[in-house]
Amino acid sequence: MKLLKVALTSALLLLTGCVSQYSITEKELETYLNDEMHFEVKQGNKIFGVELHVNDIKVTLGEKPDTMAVSAVTIVNVRNPLMPINANLVTEFEAEPWYDATDNSVHLRNLQLVKVESKPQDIEKAIGSIAPELMRFLTQFLETQPVYVLDTKESNQALIADITKRIEVKPGKLVLIFEE
Template identity: 85%
Template sequence: MKLLKVALASAILLLTGCVSQYSITEKELEGYLNNEMHFEVKQGNQIFGIDLRVNDIKVTLGDKPDTMGVSAVTLVRVRNPMLPINADLVTQFEAEPWYDATNHSVYLRNLQLVKVESTPKDIEKAIGSIAPQLMGFLTQFLETQPVYVVDMKESKQALVADMTKRIEVKPGKLVLVFDE
């Protein structure tokens, strides 16, 4: 049955002209991340605590070899009666995307923090004490959740997913490669 499925997929791909690759664009990745991934952390109580929520994720592909750039706007609210804080943090990461053929998903590994900026700017010192905790939350979240899952309900993507062995980063897209 699997051989028949692979043969059918190969025939369809030959007929459609997509012999050796299928790609996922930056916009498709951004759409998936912004619609499917929801990162929110609430710690503490009503008087003291922290709330974090990622709002907007952007993706860049191919600026560096084998690297996916991810930037995220994180809303930060620190509850503290002496110094309450409301800020936006823009964090930029670089990571290596990889394809997990068992669940037809793209994941990130070797996530590196590149830059953190805050709005308002004068809040950076106050945010500095929680920045390592925030980066830990974001890093763990981004390395354990798929950043894209191939749609197995869409026939062309489902056929491609079964044949994909690895991915390559090209400017503006991730290429799903069928051969080894």
């Protein structure tokens, strides 16, 4: 049965022009992350509190071998009567993407924080106390959520999901490898 499925998938791929590989582009990853991943933290009350919201996620593939870079803008609002803070943190992470065949998804491992910038820049000292906590939240979130899931309701992706064994990072794309 497995051999028949592989043969049918191979024939379909030949007919659709995807001879031996399928790839996911940086743009597809960005669209998926911006549409599907919602990271928001709200703590405190109306007088004292913190709100964090991640948006504008960008992806760079293959700039370094086997590496996916993810940058995101985190909107930070700190409520307090003495010094309310509104800022944007721009964070950049690097990680190794890997394919999980059990749920047809791409995940990240070995996540490393590369850079953090704040806008406005003079706010860095004031948000310095919450930055490590934010980085821990973001790291845990990115390591535990898939960054892309093949759509098994769509026939081509369902067939591809069945035969994908692993992925390789190439400049600008993730290549799904079918055979081992």
